Amino acid sequence: MKTLVVVDHNNNKLDKSTLNTIKAAIQLENVDLLVLSDSCKDICNELINIKNINNIFINENDEFKNQLAEDSANFIAENFKDYTNILFSNTSNGKNIAPRLAGLLDTMIIPDVIEIVDKQTFKRPIYAGNAIATCKSKNKINIITIRATAFEEAEIGDENVGKIQEIGSLTTKNLTKYLNSELTKSERPELTSADIVVSGGRGLGSAENFQILEKLADKLGAAMGASRAAVDAGYVPNDWQVGQTGKIVAPNLYIAVGISGAIQHLAGMKDSKVIIGINKDEEAPIFSISDYGLAEDLFKAVPEMESKLN
Amino acid sequence: MKILVPVKRVVDYNVKVRVKKDETDVELDNVKMSMNPFDEIAVEEALRLKEKGVASEIIAVSIGLPEVQETIRNALAMGADSGIFVNCTSKLEPLSVAKILTSICNKIKPDLVIMGKQAIDDDMNATGQMLSAMLNWGQATFASKLEIQDKKIKVGREIDGGIENIEVNLPAIVTTDLRLNEPRYASLPNIMKAKRKPIDEMKAEDLNIDIEPRLEILKVEEPKSREAGIMVKSVDEMIEKLKNEAKVI
Numbered sequence: 001m002k003t004l005v006v007v008d009h010n011n012n013k014l015d016k017s018t019l020n021t022i023k024a025a026i027q028l029e030n031v032d033l034l035v036l037s038d039s040c041k042d043i044c045n046e047l048i049n050i051k052n053i054n055n056i057f058i059n060e061n062d063e064f065k066n067q068l069a070e071d072s073a074n075f076i077a078e079n080f081k082d083y084t085n086i087l088f089s090n091t092s093n094g095k096n097i098a099p100r101l102a103g104l105l106d107t108m109i110i111p112d113v114i115e116i117v118d119k120q121t122f123k124r125p126i127y128a129g130n131a132i133a134t135c136k137s138k139n140k141i142n143i144i145t146i147r148a149t150a151f152e153e154a155e156i157g158d159e160n161v162g163k164i165q166e167i168g169s170l171t172t173k174n175l176t177k178y179l180n181s182e183l184t185k186s187e188r189p190e191l192t193s194a195d196i197v198v199s200g201g202r203g204l205g206s207a208e209n210f211q212i213l214e215k216l217a218d219k220l221g222a223a224m225g226a227s228r229a230a231v232d233a234g235y236v237p238n239d240w241q242v243g244q245t246g247k248i249v250a251p252n253l254y255i256a257v258g259i260s261g262a263i264q265h266l267a268g269m270k271d272s273k274v275i276i277g278i279n280k281d282e283e284a285p286i287f288s289i290s291d292y293g294l295a296e297d298l299f300k301a302v303p304e305m306e307s308k309l310n
Numbered sequence: 311m312k313i314l315v316p317v318k319r320v321v322d323y324n325v326k327v328r329v330k331k332d333e334t335d336v337e338l339d340n341v342k343m344s345m346n347p348f349d350e351i352a353v354e355e356a357l358r359l360k361e362k363g364v365a366s367e368i369i370a371v372s373i374g375l376p377e378v379q380e381t382i383r384n385a386l387a388m389g390a391d392s393g394i395f396v397n398c399t400s401k402l403e404p405l406s407v408a409k410i411l412t413s414i415c416n417k418i419k420p421d422l423v424i425m426g427k428q429a430i431d432d433d434m435n436a437t438g439q440m441l442s443a444m445l446n447w448g449q450a451t452f453a454s455k456l457e458i459q460d461k462k463i464k465v466g467r468e469i470d471g472g473i474e475n476i477e478v479n480l481p482a483i484v485t486t487d488l489r490l491n492e493p494r495y496a497s498l499p500n501i502m503k504a505k506r507k508p509i510d511e512m513k514a515e516d517l518n519i520d521i522e523p524r525l526e527i528l529k530v531e532e533p534k535s536r537e538a539g540i541m542v543k544s545v546d547e548m549i550e551k552l553k554n555e556a557k558v559i
Contacts, residue, residue: 069451092470096451099436102440103439103442108404108405111433112433125533126432127336127430127433128327129533130327130329131336135527137526175446175482176448178474179476181469181474182466182473190471231488238488244433253552270533292539293542294544305545308546309559
């Protein structure tokens with residue numbers, strides 16, 4: 001039995017979710033890692049001290065710079081079809097590549113896994129997190145994506161554990177061409193790995209009003225999030241969206257402001273350690289899962305909170 | 311240009327889904343069913359391409375029990391030209407759906423397949439990518455913007471941290487994200503008109519495809535619930551609790 005973790009990264013840095021995915025993979029035994037990039041060195045340096053891994057396979061190729069699903073999936077299918085498990089983080093890269101790989105290998109993907117029950121049995125949320133399904137796999141190869149917030153991070157030691165080895169060669173089919181990216185520039189921490197998240201909903205009423213939340217977030221060193229309603233209303237960019245159709249977060253503190261608490265949203269943040277809700281409607285469902293609720297006008301409460309924090 | 315739009319019949323997104331007492335599935339009896347919202351976005355995008363004169367024909371396909379023909383009729387009422395109903399009584403996974411769609415694509419040869427990025431029942435996010443793998447076509451997942459130029463399609467994709475723009479050779483698969491468009495409602499005259507549009511029927515078993523499920527569902531249970539905490543009376547009390555009780559700031 002061999003398990004491969006396909007490392008998610010941006011060519012410079014490891015995506016932190018990979019550490020959670022490796023932790024999950026360790027439950028399945030014999031873990032090797034795969035880095036596909038135009039520049040593998042820095043990423044390998046972050047991986048080499050991780051405990052309980054064997055090989056770090058790399059293939060350095062300019063074509064991998066933009067992690068196009070067609071190339072990555074073909075490469076993995078050609079070089080790793082003798083593996084029992086191939087794991088990805090359930091990030092936009094993982095969600096793009098893993099199902100394509102499953103299609104190539106004629107195997108049914110097991111996405112968004114939150115618990116590994118045994119080597120063939122996995123739990124995953126369905127219906128926007130309203131139910132949890134336990135699935136037993138009859139696949140010959142399990143292709144799995146891991147929900148990072150459901151697993152701890154893999155431990156990092158002092159010794160160099162992973163043995164770096166080059167593998168394979170890519171023949172690109174040029175089906176797809178990368179053009180460019182429009183990344184949201186932000187000084188704030190990354191939403192899915194932030195310690196504190198400040199999230200706003202339709203209650204904010206406009207894009208301008210989100211500034212009062214951003215002030216609070218900056219005071220706390222927090223990431224900004226939003227409900228789908230706020231995104232749909234055009235107040236904030238889509239990559240702020242927390243919920244079943246957006247990001248899944250589990251920070252130490254989640255501050256939900258002007259968010260009613262639709263099930264769709266709760267599915268994305270209910271595993272946060274501490275949740276506070278601020279909403280003028282005291283019947284809002286957000287209070288039913290908040291550790292601390294404050295039924296007050298957000299336009300009064302948020303600036304007050306911001307001014308009283310130091 | 312011919313566009314194929316696969317549509318799935320799912321529990322309506324407004325329904326509060328409940329787990330069955332015997333924990334075998336969620337309650338589906340007497341529950342309102344609708345077209346998967348991401349598939350509605352796919353139909354709408356196909357219609358817009360037709361209205362721009364880029365597409366000439368839109369075919370909606372659905373696979374399952376006879377009821378899924380209602381979902382095809384919805385797509386026809388929105389404006390699709392014709393439908394394909396694949397009659398299938400067994401339980402379907404994305405892998406099987408992708409295989410059936412592959413066989414349909416080989417038969418009708420669309421230039422573009424637009425489909426939802428995921429269905430809101432099993433939340434798999436897999437069929438589009440699997441289909442493109444099987445057809446060896448390019449894929450543009452999580453589309454929030456698209457434009458056809460010549461034999462290529464330019465797509466803005468929603469990724470972690472922003473938008474990625476890619477260009478894919480046609481034929482290609484596009485999966486839709488929320489912000490691509492706002493689907494139209496079918497007008498009454500169009501609902502009437504849709505009744506006369508043709509739906510081709512075929513049987514999944516005639517396609518000679520292995521559609522045996524690979525995942526056995528052992529159990530469907532309620533997620534762990536989270537207890538409600540307390541209501542505080544003021545911002546001062548909130549800050550005090552966060553600092554001294556929860557110790558998170």
